[in-house]
Structures are given as C-alpha cells and as structure tokens.
Amino acid sequence: MYTVSEVARMSGVTVRTLHHYDEIGLLPPAHIGENRYRYYGREELLRLQQILLHRALGLPLEEISAILDDPDFDRVATLQKHRRKLQTEAEHYADLIRTIDRTIADLKGDDVMSDMDLYSGLVPAEKQAEYEAWLVEKYGPDMAEDIKRSKQVMADWTKGDMEAAMKQLAIAEQGLANAMDRGISAEDSANDPLIEIHRAWVARMWDKPCPPQAYAGLADMYLSHPDFEARYESIAKGFTTYLTDAMKAWAERQG
Amino acid sequence: MYTVSEVARMSGVTVRTLHHYDEIGLLPPAHIGENRYRYYGREELLRLQQILLHRALGLPLEEISAILDDPDFDRVATLQKHRRKLQTEAEHYADLIRTIDRTIADLKGDDVMSDMDLYSGLVPAEKQAEYEAWLVEKYGPDMAEDIKRSKQVMADWTKGDMEAAMKQLAIAEQGLANAMDRGISAEDSANDPLIEIHRAWVARMWDKPCPPQAYAGLADMYLSHPDFEARYESIAKGFTTYLTDAMKAWAERQG
DNA sequence: GTTGACCCTCACGCGACGTGAGCAACTATC
DNA sequence: GATAGTTGCTCACGTCGCGTGAGGGTCAAC
Numbered sequence: 001m002y003t004v005s006e007v008a009r010m011s012g013v014t015v016r017t018l019h020h021y022d023e024i025g026l027l028p029p030a031h032i033g034e035n036r037y038r039y040y041g042r043e044e045l046l047r048l049q050q051i052l053l054h055r056a057l058g059l060p061l062e063e064i065s066a067i068l069d070d071p072d073f074d075r076v077a078t079l080q081k082h083r084r085k086l087q088t089e090a091e092h093y094a095d096l097i098r099t100i101d102r103t104i105a106d107l108k109g110d111d112v113m114s115d116m117d118l119y120s121g122l123v124p125a126e127k128q129a130e131y132e133a134w135l136v137e138k139y140g141p142d143m144a145e146d147i148k149r150s151k152q153v154m155a156d157w158t159k160g161d162m163e164a165a166m167k168q169l170a171i172a173e174q175g176l177a178n179a180m181d182r183g184i185s186a187e188d189s190a191n192d193p194l195i196e197i198h199r200a201w202v203a204r205m206w207d208k209p210c211p212p213q214a215y216a217g218l219a220d221m222y223l224s225h226p227d228f229e230a231r232y233e234s235i236a237k238g239f240t241t242y243l244t245d246a247m248k249a250w251a252e253r254q255g
Numbered sequence: 256m257y258t259v260s261e262v263a264r265m266s267g268v269t270v271r272t273l274h275h276y277d278e279i280g281l282l283p284p285a286h287i288g289e290n291r292y293r294y295y296g297r298e299e300l301l302r303l304q305q306i307l308l309h310r311a312l313g314l315p316l317e318e319i320s321a322i323l324d325d326p327d328f329d330r331v332a333t334l335q336k337h338r339r340k341l342q343t344e345a346e347h348y349a350d351l352i353r354t355i356d357r358t359i360a361d362l363k364g365d366d367v368m369s370d371m372d373l374y375s376g377l378v379p380a381e382k383q384a385e386y387e388a389w390l391v392e393k394y395g396p397d398m399a400e401d402i403k404r405s406k407q408v409m410a411d412w413t414k415g416d417m418e419a420a421m422k423q424l425a426i427a428e429q430g431l432a433n434a435m436d437r438g439i440s441a442e443d444s445a446n447d448p449l450i451e452i453h454r455a456w457v458a459r460m461w462d463k464p465c466p467p468q469a470y471a472g473l474a475d476m477y478l479s480h481p482d483f484e485a486r487y488e489s490i491a492k493g494f495t496t497y498l499t500d501a502m503k504a505w506a507e508r509q510g
Numbered sequence: 511g512t513t514g515a516c517c518c519t520c521a522c523g524c525g526a527c528g529t530g531a532g533c534a535a536c537t538a539t540c
Numbered sequence: 541g542a543t544a545g546t547t548g549c550t551c552a553c554g555t556c557g558c559g560t561g562a563g564g565g566t567c568a569a570c
Binding site: 258259260270274288290291292293 | 515516517518519
C-alpha cells in the first residue's frame with residue numbers, strides 16, 4: 001500500500017492529480033484509512049499506467065474512464081480512431097511548414113500570396129470550403145473555378161508518392177541541419193549517408209540518375225536561385241551554403 | 256477595412272476569438288466605429304497570421320503578444336525558428352502514431368512492449384531526471400548508472416535493433432510465464448535456457464556483462480520497485496516472484 | 511417599417527489540473 | 541512526551557483560450 005506522495009514519485013504525476021483522479025472517479029484508492037488517507041495498491045498502479053498511456057496519446061480523461069471501465073470497450077477501435085486524428089494533425093503540421101516556407105518567401109518579396117493563401121494550413125479544411133462557397137457567391141462561378149482548379153492541382157501534387165518523397169527529403173535535410181548545429185563541418189557531412197539519401201531524392205524527382213557532376217551543378221543552382229535559398233535558410237541559418245558545400249565535396253570525392 | 260465576420264471568414268477563426276484578441280490587447284482593430292463596430296485592415300490581417308502561426312506552435316497568447324510587440328522582432332528569423340519547432344512537433348506526432356501502432360499490435364498480441372517503450376518519447380525530460388535522482392537515492396548510484404547508460408545505449412539503437420531486443424525479451428518472458436503456467440517450479444526454471452536469454456538481454460541493455468551477483472541484485476530491484484512489479488504482473492499474476500525466484504536460484508547455482 | 515443579417519457587451523462554462531489556506535495526522539528527535 | 545517537520549486532508553478559487561448563449565443595438569434591403 002502506497003500513499004499519495006509515494007505513488008506520485010513513482011509515476012511522475014502530482015499529488016493533486018491523484019486527488020483529481022479520485023474526485024472524478026478515474027482512479028479511486030484501494031482503501032481509505034480512518035484518517036481519510038488514500039492508500040493505493042499494485043492494482044491501482046497498473047491502472048494508473050494505463051491512464052497515463054492513454055493520456056499521453058491525448059485522450060480526454062472521461063474517455064479513458066470509459067475505456068478502462070468497460071471490459072467490452074474496443075480499445076483497438078478507439079486507438080485507431082485516435083490514430084487517424086493524430087495523422088490529420090500531423091498532416092496539418094506539414095501544411096503549416098509549407099505555409100511558413102511560402103510566408104518567408106513572401107516576406108523576402110519572392111512570392112506574392114493572396115490574403116487567403118496567407119492562411120492556408122492554418123485554417124481547417126471545412127472553413128476553407130465555406131470560404132470558397134462564399135467566393136462563388138461574391139465573384140461568380142468563373143473566378144471560383146480558377147481558384148478551385150489551382151487547389152486541385154496542388155492537392156494532386158502533394159499526395160501519394162510526393163508525400164513519401166517529401167518525407168525522405170525532410171529526413172535528409174533535417175539530419176544535415178542537425179549535423180550543422182552540432183558543429184560538424186560540411187566536408188565531413190559529405191560522407192554522411194544522408195547526402196546519398198538527398199541525391200537519391202533528386203534522382204527520384206528528375207526520374208533519371210543524378211551523377212556527381214549533375215549533383216554539383218544542382219548545388220550551384222541552389223546557390224543562385226533565391227527560391228531555393230529561402231527554402232534552405234528557413235531550415236536553418238546558413239544551411240544553404242552548408243548543404244551546397246557538402247554536395248560539392250561529395251561530388252568531388254566521387255569523380 | 257473588414258468587419259469581424261469578414262476577418263473571421265478569411266482567417267478561419269471565430270468572431271468570438273477576434274473579440275477575445277481585442278479584449279486582451281493582442282489584436283486591436285485598426286478602427287472602431289461610432290457604432291462600436293470593429294474594423295480591421297491589411298496590417299491586422301498580417302498580424303493575425305503571425306498570431307495564428309505562433310498559436311499553432313502552442314505558445315500562450317501572452318507570449319505571442321510580447322514577441323509581436325517587440326520592435327526588435329525579426330519576422331523571418333522567428334518564422335525560421337518556428338519552422339524548426341514545427342518539424343520537431345511533427346516528429347513527436349510521428350512518434351505518437353508509432354506508439355499507437357505498437358500499442359494496437361500489442362493489444363492484438365502481435366508484439367510485446369516494455370513499459371519503457373510504452374512511454375517512449377512521452378515523458379517530459381525533467382520528470383525523467385527527477386525519477387533518476389530518486390532512483391539514485393533509493394538504489395544507490397551504481398544501479399541508477401546502469402539504467403541511465405542503458406537509456407543512452409538504447410538511444411543509439413535503430414528501430415530494428417530495438418525490435419529485435421524487445422522480441423528477445425518477449426521470448427524469454429513469455430516462455431518463463433508459460434513454464435509457470437504449466438506448474439514448473441521457479442527453481443526448475445532456473446535451469447531453463449530462457450533465463451540465460453533474459454540475462455543476456457539485461458547485459459545488452461546495460462552494455463556490460465551481468466555477473467550472477469548483479470543478476471540477483473536486479474531480481475531484488477524488480478521486487479522492490481513497483482514499476483517493475485506492475486510490468487511483470489501484467490504478464491501473468493505472480494510472475495514477479497516467479498521470475499525473481501528463478502533469477503536468484505540461477506545466480507546461486509552459478510557461484 | 512419590417513425583416514434578417516450582423517454587431518455589441520456581459521457573463522458563465524469547460525478540462526485538467528495549479529496553488530494556496532487552514533487544519534489534522536504521522537514521524538523523528540530531543 | 542513535547543516539539544518540529546513532513547505529509548495528509550478538504551475546500552475553493554485561478555488558469556487558458558475560447559464556446560455559448562442572453563439580451564439588445566445597427567444596418568442594408570425590400
């Protein structure tokens with residue numbers, strides 16, 4: 001039998017949290033002494049673990065209660081539902097990152113965003129649909145058609161293989177940015193397998209092999225084109241030159 | 256000049272939110288009419304976008320206020336910082352999704368997760384530091400050192416390494432639990448090669464050999480630490496004492 | 511002048527606890 | 541067995557970012 005503070009120490013929650021969980025009936029103590037002290041047993045520790053797991057997954061306490069108290073409750077289905085929620089959240093983050101990239105470009109004058117596009121990714125999809133419906137009303141169906149079609153193209157563009165490819169690219173870029181943060185030189189990073197991953201991504205985008213010379217040429221293009229610079233600088237300050245240095249060092253070593 | 260509902264439609268926030276942002280001084284309208292209506296301009300739309308970006312990162316509104324009102328505020332730099340934060344957030348979501356996948360697999364009986372794995376990436380760093388400090392106090396610096404190092408070792412592991420290790424552990428634990436179910440005594444199970452497998456797993460986690468004495472000491476820790484107890488009891492009722500008895504019997508027989 | 515969409519200001523509600531306040535009870539030491 | 545320090549308890553209000561009415565003024569159109 002453990003007291004509140006003991007359980008708190010073991011599980012990492014606060015005493016108040018245990019009080020709260022008792023209050024709402026989520027985790028009543030095994031016994032309550034004549035002094036009104038709460039005492040918890042092994043059974044309660046296990047239940048607390050379950051609670052914390054589900055809480056960590058973002059489920060509200062009420063739902064956790066339902067899951068743990070109903071033996072017939074379909075945990076798998078609940079978790080899958082929650083997984084889908086998380087997935088859309090994750091995609092939402094990807095949208096946000098793209099919006100930030102475009103915003104940075106906009107602030108640098110490389111791109112012009114309409115008032116509406118400013119909010120892309122920040123706005124729930126249904127709200128955007130509402131807005132589009134409102135546009136149809138205001139400007140007539142022709143203008144709305146243009147807007148709609150451009151979005152359709154973008155939707156096709158980001159789905160499927162593209163998403164996987166973007167993930168691959170993000171892994172390579174983020175990893176190399178981390179290497180830069182850790183003080184590893186660009187020349188050393190040229191040996192990092194992430195460079196190979198990056199080159200493989202390029203080849204995949206081009207749909208043809210990317211030999212060392214072409215890879216070095218691409219580095220130059222990154223340097224001379226502001227869009228690319230904006231993109232790489234948004235990952236980390238100085239990352240443009242870092243990446244291109246590593247790319248060129250790699251190419252030199254190959255041939 | 257846009258009214259509240261127009262801004263709301265464009266930005267996706269509610270009218271109430273705009274009221275709220277005015278109330279707390281985060282986004283005052285450009286002008287207020289004689290009828291007390293709020294009117295917003297392009298400037299305010301830009302500021303709102305900044306607010307939404309920061310809010311999406313989980314920053315409290317008060318902090319957003321401070322950031323945006325600072326005249327030294329560099330939008331591009333801030334956005335770049337945010338981008339990186341978003342990326343780690345996105346990775347956190349990916350972690351959560353993986354954890355859920357594994358939990359689902361676990362519930363379906365396809366996989367066995369250790370508690371440590373269960374909470375992987377979900378426990379705040381400071382809590383873990385607290386917990387480790389407490390471990391030092393309770394078990395002495397030696398054991399805590401092992402635990403700490405094992406975490407470090409595990410951090411370097413690939414997903415495949417981890418899965419292999421977890422499988423190894425699961426095989427040993429499940430096998431011994433089955434032995435217990437079949438009525439085989441703990442003393443007899445001490446001769447089971449599964450005990451050797453379990454000890455090898457421990458050595459692998461600690462990244463150093465686990466001599467009989469240390470193995471017996473570990474058994475005592477399992478017994479005295481409720482977290483471990485909870486974990487083993489979740490495999491089978493009474494498995495904690497069964498396993499520790501077998502571990503100790505094995506250790507005695509060795510030396 | 512009436513309708514209906516829009517605007518306003520209170521002001522309470524929520525979810526998951528944090529944070530005292532004020533008091534009882536246990537533990538350790540002198 | 542007195543005392544001090546820790547730990548426990550129960551209220552009960554505070555937090556954050558709004559949602560959700562209630563109750564009432566304003567505006568454009570018919």
